Amino acid sequence: MSWEVVIGLEVHVQVNTKTKQFCGCSTEFGAEPNTQTCPVCLGMPGQLPVLNMEAARKSVLTGLAINADINLVSKFDRKNYFYPDLPKGYQITQFPLPIVEGGYLDIPTKDGEKRIGITRIHMEEDAGKSMHEGLDGVSHIDLNRSGVPLMEIVSEPDMANADEAIAYLKQLHQLVCFLDVSDANMEKGQFRCDANVSVRRPGEPLGTRAELKNLNSFRFIKQAIEYEVNRQIELIEDGGEVVQETRLFDSAKGESRSMRSKEEAHDYRYFPEPDLPPLRFTQEEVDAIRAGMPELPGQLRKRFETEYGLSPYDADVLTQTRDLATWYESLVAAHPADPKRCANWMANELLGRLKETGTDISASPVSPARLAGLLERIADNTISGKAAKDVLDAMMTSEDDADAIIEAKGLKQVSDTGAIDAIIHEVMAASPDQVAGYRAGKDKLLGFFVGQVMKASRGKANPGMVNQRLKELLKG
């Protein structure tokens, strides 16, 4: 009998505001420990939170982008637990009445598009960071992250395998980046995921779930979910029972271990945060936020297909990030004659080269204008496509434009009929047998002649013209 897998995801997204959720401290990553703190985010006696409205607006924008309801009145609550990197001994979060409820994302699956429900988005503050490694039995605490704004985005248990979970996460990751509500850098912990996983026989009620904590790369998430699914199935098939627990995935070992059982689960004693009045938005304010919504990845993809005639694949590649899409549109603006050539050269050639050096498009050494300059020379037959690849290689490490490189390398294509004909005559004179063979009907020999001519021209002959002239002259 088969098994059904049920996965729900809780994603913590760091909101990219300049200042923290409840104080004026900077959220900049990587500063010296405890330099971006103040009495509020240190939890000093007497200090009070004041909500960062920019973070609230970004949460509303995210809610609108997932087609959710915006609660015009939402409330803050305290979640109580003791931990050294939680200065107040409680986290300010939203419990019964979050800012966003009831949305969805449509994700691509192997069986077509699938709708994943999103239960809620609530605003909260991050804790600091505890460090234990290599400190000789002491622990250090860095509270720079304490109070950094987070959105927790909670999905419905709508995903049926790890691939769907990853597809959902990638879609969500792309969305928050496009909305510019988060930098979503997973290595910096700006996009973190907890997964709730259970299995059941088809038609049966939901099985007992385990919660997998703190997964911070797509690869580990997939591994962790697959490990957990297998663990649960094996457990049940061996006559055991899944217990409700929180498990921690060890990416080095590729396995998870129990962190705490349901019995050991915290009682967070949520209650309304008396230091903050309810958060209120008017419908007009929400509408204004909606009006400022940027083009979303799906819309952009469709527009690239229709407006520029791109294949679904290219459109997808070039809309992975807002930076890519913007870069592409700058390129098209500089080389409007052939958007498809732009897409090919950007997606296949430029991105391939950037990937080798691990460079982001935003830091590309070749600007859209410089690449367009190269594409112009392909379009006007100054150089061949093959030679153009060499030019692009050179452009990656030089600040010269395409024309200067073509000139310096002598790559200018020979498109002069007389010069090409002269080479063709040389080649024909050197290969009488092949000429005879071709004329006797061996059409395939054309390739041989093209090769010889190109070689003789040291690759500079215009291949289209070589083809055309060869056919003409070989006729005899």
Next chain:
Amino acid sequence: MPFSTLSELKSRLDAGETTAVEIARIYLDRIAEFNEELNAFVDIDPAHVLEQAQASDAYRASHEARPLEGLPIAIKDIFCTQDGPTQCCSNILKDYHAPYDAHVITRLKEAGAVLVGKTNMDEFAMGSSTETSAFGICRNPWDTDRIPGGSSGGSAAAVAAALAPAALGTDTGGSIRQPASVCGITGLKPTYGRVSRRGIIAFASSLDQAGPMTRTVKDAAMITAAISGHDAMDSTSVPNVPTVDWLAACDQTDMKGLRIGKPKEYFVDGMDSGVRTAIDTALSQCEALGAEIIDISLPHTDAAVAAYYVIAPSEASANLSRYDAVRFGHRCENPEDLLDMYTRSRDEGFGAEVKRRILTGTFALSSGYYDAYYIKAQQVRTLIRQDFINAFEQVDVIATPTSPVTAFRLGEKTDDPLTMYLSDIFTIALNLAGLPGISQPCGFSDGLPVGLQWMAPAWREDLILGAASAYENATDWVKEPAKFGGKA
């Protein structure tokens, strides 16, 4: 001069008859003489007080005097001050120095006041007698075998004994009004949101409010004028509220047309008969001043204490979690591990009453009990608010005793928390409703002061300042100095 009011001191300063330094010396001398007996102050730095007084005199020499120029004001140990320790009379904050001034402290400094020491209080403001202070009991100047009330007992005793002409207190369930009442002085709790809470060490965030403790109503108005107003860094400080002409409100000399509500729930069996007599007499005097006394009902009053002792401890249980020995405050010796550090530090640092309230609050918020306690208490709170809204449709202000009893003996109730909690029976409802209230002296019962409490709708401090001023003007109670230790 020590028993002068703030207004009198201000007049003499303005007239050039005295200086801030001279005034500061008078009170510092009295503190030196009497504080050992009363323990009203837990910290005093005479040199720093004189420095401030000198600076004020210098300011006055070259500028127009500010509203509280050169006037000494004692500060409850709950307010964060950059100068000197801020300890909330708790061992867990022993020797803690706040890195910033509370908003009201900044306001007092800007108004030219001279801040005098830190006054004794119940630990974390949890108590009605100042007996839970980790720094020793405080004595009532009217009878030093008795409590000064609480939690702002040190502030009340300091003013009553003229160790300072005025003081700042906080009121979560009556902590300004009740000690004012039993020490025979005046204490105002403003409307919740009128005064910023930033820099006041939180007990119960939805109830805490700072206010003045003074000899007279006008003195209370002078201080409130200085400390009130919106603070963008306290989200519960309410912007754009109706303003009050604080001093003008105190010019009232009669009560013509004033409808005073007399709630039957505040005149109960078991209250001190001397208190009842004093209040009844006071209300007759109000009638003589032109007021109409109207019998009203605040039907949910009897549930207020129960609701308060769920809500306040619940909030406190979270507010006091930050005292975890990690960043500041008391840390136990050689903790074995994290849990040991938490439990031993907090066990050593907190006193019994604070622990009792943390436990009560933690229990009330626990899964499975939350609905029965916290939610139910919030529902009661809504009913109590509604009681007042209904009442204020019939009357302008409400008058009651501040406390059903006068100052009790030291140690009399320390073993019986529930009886202790009932000392706040007449003050708590007002905090739950977020309304303003004032307690003023209205006579004696067996030689101990009795307090008359006035209540008003939100933002209508002017109504109770007016009524209390008219009453004060028509009587002589505020002129009666405390007779303590035979030394005064």
